[in-house]
Amino acid sequence: MVAVLKETEEQFGINITFSVETEPLGTAGPLALARDILGKDDTPFFVLNSDVTCTYPFEQFRDFHVAHGCEGSIMVTKVAEPSAFGVVVTKPGSSIIDRFVEKPVEFVGNRINAGIYMFNPSVLDRIELRPTSIEKEIFPAVSADHQLHAYDLQGFWMDVGQPKDYLSGTCLYLSHLTATRSPLLTDPSQNKWVYGGNVMVDPTAEVDPTALIGPNVVIGPGAKIGPGVRLQRCVVMNNANVRDHAWIMSSIIGWNSTVGRWCRVENITVLGDDVSIKDELYVNGASVLPHKSVSIWPADLVCRTQGS
Amino acid sequence: MATKGVILIGGPSKAPKPLLPIGGKPMIWHPLAALARIPELTEVFIVGFYEDALMTDFIRGAKREFPKLSISYLREYRSLGTAGGLYHFRDSLLPNLGMLFVLNADICSSFPLAELMDMHQKHRGVGTMMGVTVPKETATRYGCIVHDPASAQVLHYVEKPEKWISSLINGGVYLFDKSFFDEVKAAMDTKEKHAAEDPFGERDDILRLEQDVLVPLAAGRKLFVYESKDFWRQIKRAGSAVPASALYLNHFTKTNPKLLTAPSKEGGGPTIIAPVYIDPSAEVDPSAKIGPNVSLGANVVVAPGARVRDAIIMEGTTIDKHACVQNSIVGKHCKIGPWGRVDGAPEDPMDTKNNLNITILATEVTVAKETCIVLPNKTLNRSAHDQVLL
Numbered sequence: 001m002v003a004v005l006k007e008t009e010e011q012f013g014i015n016i017t018f019s020v021e022t023e024p025l026g027t028a029g030p031l032a033l034a035r036d037i038l039g040k041d042d043t044p045f046f047v048l049n050s051d052v053t054c055t056y057p058f059e060q061f062r063d064f065h066v067a068h069g070c071e072g073s074i075m076v077t078k079v080a081e082p083s084a085f086g087v088v089v090t091k092p093g094s095s096i097i098d099r100f101v102e103k104p105v106e107f108v109g110n111r112i113n114a115g116i117y118m119f120n121p122s123v124l125d126r127i128e129l130r131p132t133s134i135e136k137e138i139f140p141a142v143s144a145d146h147q148l149h150a151y152d153l154q155g156f157w158m159d160v161g162q163p164k165d166y167l168s169g170t171c172l173y174l175s176h177l178t179a180t181r182s183p184l185l186t187d188p189s190q191n192k193w194v195y196g197g198n199v200m201v202d203p204t205a206e207v208d209p210t211a212l213i214g215p216n217v218v219i220g221p222g223a224k225i226g227p228g229v230r231l232q233r234c235v236v237m238n239n240a241n242v243r244d245h246a247w248i249m250s251s252i253i254g255w256n257s258t259v260g261r262w263c264r265v266e267n268i269t270v271l272g273d274d275v276s277i278k279d280e281l282y283v284n285g286a287s288v289l290p291h292k293s294v295s296i297w298p299a300d301l302v303c304r305t306q307g308s
Numbered sequence: 309m310a311t312k313g314v315i316l317i318g319g320p321s322k323a324p325k326p327l328l329p330i331g332g333k334p335m336i337w338h339p340l341a342a343l344a345r346i347p348e349l350t351e352v353f354i355v356g357f358y359e360d361a362l363m364t365d366f367i368r369g370a371k372r373e374f375p376k377l378s379i380s381y382l383r384e385y386r387s388l389g390t391a392g393g394l395y396h397f398r399d400s401l402l403p404n405l406g407m408l409f410v411l412n413a414d415i416c417s418s419f420p421l422a423e424l425m426d427m428h429q430k431h432r433g434v435g436t437m438m439g440v441t442v443p444k445e446t447a448t449r450y451g452c453i454v455h456d457p458a459s460a461q462v463l464h465y466v467e468k469p470e471k472w473i474s475s476l477i478n479g480g481v482y483l484f485d486k487s488f489f490d491e492v493k494a495a496m497d498t499k500e501k502h503a504a505e506d507p508f509g510e511r512d513d514i515l516r517l518e519q520d521v522l523v524p525l526a527a528g529r530k531l532f533v534y535e536s537k538d539f540w541r542q543i544k545r546a547g548s549a550v551p552a553s554a555l556y557l558n559h560f561t562k563t564n565p566k567l568l569t570a571p572s573k574e575g576g577g578p579t580i581i582a583p584v585y586i587d588p589s590a591e592v593d594p595s596a597k598i599g600p601n602v603s604l605g606a607n608v609v610v611a612p613g614a615r616v617r618d619a620i621i622m623e624g625t626t627i628d629k630h631a632c633v634q635n636s637i638v639g640k641h642c643k644i645g646p647w648g649r650v651d652g653a654p655e656d657p658m659d660t661k662n663n664l665n666i667t668i669l670a671t672e673v674t675v676a677k678e679t680c681i682v683l684p685n686k687t688l689n690r691s692a693h694d695q696v697l698l
Contacts, residue, residue: 210613228613228630230647230678245613245630247647247678262615262632264649264680280615280634282651282680 028134031119032127039121047134049115051161053169054153055176056116064151065118068095071147072123074139075116077157085112086135088150095149100139114153163252163270163287170235171216174198205236226261243279251283254290309406312351313343316390317413319357326356326413327366329620330549331556332567332585332603334366338556339411342419344374349409352377353400355393356413357384392515395492405486410517412480416552418538418559419481427460427534428483434491434525437462438481439533440540444472450542451478451518453526455533462533465526467518476533478518479540491530495520547666549637551655553620554601557583569598578610581617605640618654628677636667645677 005016019034031038031047038045044065046058054077065073074097076088083104088111091098101108113135126141142148156176158169177185178198186201188194193207196215201207204221211229219225220238228245236242236253243261251269259265260279269283272290277283281294288294315336317326326336333341336354343352354363363381370379382397394401394410401408407428409421420438428436439453453476454464466473496515503511515521525531539555542548560567561583569586572579578592581599590608592598597615605623610616613630624641627633631644635652644650653665667681675681 230630245615245632245647247630247649262630264632264651266680280617280632282649 024131025129026131026133028127028132028138029130031124031134032129032132035124035129039124042121044118044120047117047119051159052115052157053160053173054114054116054157055155057154061116061118061151064095064149068149070096070149071120071145072139072142073118073149073151075114075153076111076150077114077153078110079112080110082107082110082112087112090150095151096146097139097143097148097150099143100135111150111152114157115159116153164268166252167233167235167250167268170218171198171233174200174216174218220255310351310404311346311349311407311409312353312401312405313346313349313409313411314394314401315339315343315352315354315411315413316393317354317356317358319384319387325362326358327362328546328549329603329605329622330416330543330553331560332553332587333556335543335549336366336413337370338416339413339419340370340374340377340379342421343409343411344377346409346421346425350376350378352379353397354379354381355384355397356381357387359383387514389514389520390517391492391495391521392513394517395489395496395515398489402486402489408484408486408488410482410484414543415480415540416543416555417479417481417536417540418563420534420536420538421481421483423536424481424483424534427532431460431532433461433485433532434487434530435482435484436532436534437522438479439476439535440479441475441535441537442477444475447472447475447477451522452476453478453533460532460534461529462526462531463529465518465522465531467523476535478522479536480542491525492521495524498524546637546668547652549620550601550618550635550652550666553603554583554618557585557601557603560585587623611646631675635665636669638669639671639673641672642669643674645675645679647678648675649680650675651681 002018005018009016017037019030021030021033025033061073061075074088079085087101087104087109089098089101089109090096123142126138132138139148156172158165158172160166160169175198184200186194186199188197193209193211194214195212198216199214201219202221205219205223207213207219207225208227208229210227211225213225213231216233217231218235220236222239223236224241226242226244229242230247232249234248234251234253237255239256240253241258242248242253243259245261246259246263248259249266251265252271253259254271254275255273257271257275259277260281262280263277263283265277265283267285269285270287272288274291275288276293278295283294317336327334340352343349360381360383367379367381382400384393384396388396411419424436424438442450448469451465451467452469452474453462454474455462455476492515499515499520503509522531539559541552541555543552557568567585568582569580569584571582576594578594579597583601584599585603586592587604587606587608589606590604592610593612595612596610598610599617601618602616604610604621607624608621609626611627611629614627615632616627617634619633619635620637622638622640625638627644628648629646631646631648633644633650635654636650638650650667650669652667
């Protein structure tokens with residue numbers, strides 16, 4: 001983690017402080033733990049859950065927060081089926097949050113907490129250094145004082161905590177990059193092996209020109225994609241190696257993993273760090289723990305050794 | 309006195325057809341080639357109840373390949389049982405008969421006929437059968453032989469017993485004296501007599517070689533067994549053709565390497581992992597990888613980057629770019645699209661229940677681009693286009 005953070009600091013020219021919980025403090029407790037850093041002056045701070053993806057409109061969100069002048073802002077997103085979430089209800093004709101309804105049975109609204117917040121440091125006075133839920137304990141208290149506003153997120157939003165959603169979220173994010181003509185995407189006119197677009201390949205990855213990649217593929221730094229490989233709707237992480245003629249769809253290939261020649265990997269297969277799949281295997285919907293080698297058929301049965 | 313040969317091919321049923329390519333040759337070619345190796349044998353009869361047309365082309369080709377043999381197909385119009393069929397055609401078989409080889413077509417074996425003949429000539433029995441030793445757990449699936457190891461005399465024969473009695477089983481290869489026909493006649497009479505005594509019993513005209521003839525032969529101490537230590541397996545279901553093909557291909561590496569495709573050499577030609585049989589008319593791209601245990605039939609096309617192993621690919625089939633076919637039988641004129649996959653499971657040597665997970669595609673099946681078939685124990689008999697078959 002520290003190495004990745006160091007790299008990120010250099011990449012973006014920012015300081016990153018890693019505040020480590022020695023015991024799990026819930027969703028609010030960690031803010032109290034970092035009180036000295038977050039409360040060192042009066043400037044507001046962002047709080048982000050790392051397992052969501054969206055267009056991240058931080059500047060507009062900050063402007064919104066500064067404009068209303070209250071203690072906190074929550075990004076909210078509209079969902080089709082609000083009954084599975086905590087719904088945010090605002091006062092009529094206002095962005096001030098009136099109440100939260102957890103998993104509503106009756107329709108009260110379809111805007112849910114998107115997991116991205118902005119607070120003034122004064123909110124820290126409401127949080128004790130103990131396991132605390134920001135959603136259940138802190139938000140209701142702030143909104144009771146009419147100090148909490150909801151900001152409507154435009155565009156896509158996805159909780160990417162599960163592999164299936166991670167892949168869907170990746171597709172949404174890549175589509176967003178395509179829509180905004182992002183230079184991060186690999187240009188199909190320059191690379192004949194890109195098929196159907198929404199393909200993001202790190203410049204340090206090696207892709208054989210006879211491979212066929214896309215749509216909706218992310219290939220990380222140092223990854224190697226061999227001749228005749230076919231990739232669709234998948235994420236190949238740093239330094240992974242996909243060997244000749246392999247076929248991968250709707251799967252996550254973990255860091256430093258190897259997928260053998262003529263393998264077929266599909267159906268939300270997740271390979272952990274340093275997994276090796278031997279040549280010619282069919283891996284269907286398996287979750288393979290880090291550092292494992294898979295050499296037996298049928299791989300879909302053998303490596304259902306899913307850990308936590 | 310002439311030595312003659314009979315190959316029993318049976319008739320239309322779930323069992324694989326006698327022309328299914330195994331080790332690059334039709335199943336029935338292997339017993340025929342074994343008979344051709346017996347110097348004094350010049351007459352071969354193929355007995356079964358398939359239509360004549362099915363056998364015509366094969367017999368024409370076989371006559372060219374084995375010019376010293378006269379080969380005829382004797383067609384039964386209804387099932388008479390293995391012994392009944394032989395008796396029915398006695399007028400064709402008996403003239404000038406010395407000894408008669410009887411070979412089942414649905415087994416895979418090195419057919420050690422010369423050894424069988426040596427032993428036969430050393431005893432005064434009516435027949436000598438080839439026995440093979442199988443794992444104890446599987447023995448009750450076959451005809452079981454209890455014998456006296458010193459004299460090789462069969463003491464007891466029982467077809468598919470409920471409990472284990474012996475691991476030496478009937479390999480489906482026999483050599484009989486002319487007097488065999490008298491024994492069949494006697495067995496028929498016995499059967500008729502039983503039928504007359506039991507007017508309510510089931511009547512049929514079927515006389516089975518194993519239960520109706522071998523059992524009394526063994527009881528009369530007229531049957532001997534030659535124990536073969538060489539490879540053997542039954543080809544009871546189409547799926548067993550893949551492991552049987554592997555056995556024959558391995559056998560050819562020792563006995564007839566010219567039949568096989570040479571392993572790949574540096575720079576040039578596709579990667580070949582022996583043993584592999586590739587028909588001269590097949591086209592294999594230099595970037596493809598073939599083997600082990602593969603036979604590619606006439607006019608098969610294997611495109612760049614394709615992979616085939618442990619498989620029988622029948623004539624006219626195309627395997628497109630980057631496709632992968634393993635543990636499967638692909639019928640005539642199939643098309644496997646780019647990045648297509650046809651996958652079975654390898655045979656588990658520890659599995660005693662005879663489970664085979666070979667995928668079988670029948671004639672003219674299309675596996676569309678990037679689709680995948682993993683269909684153990686299923687046969688696709690229809691054409692299928694642009695869909696995932698599960």
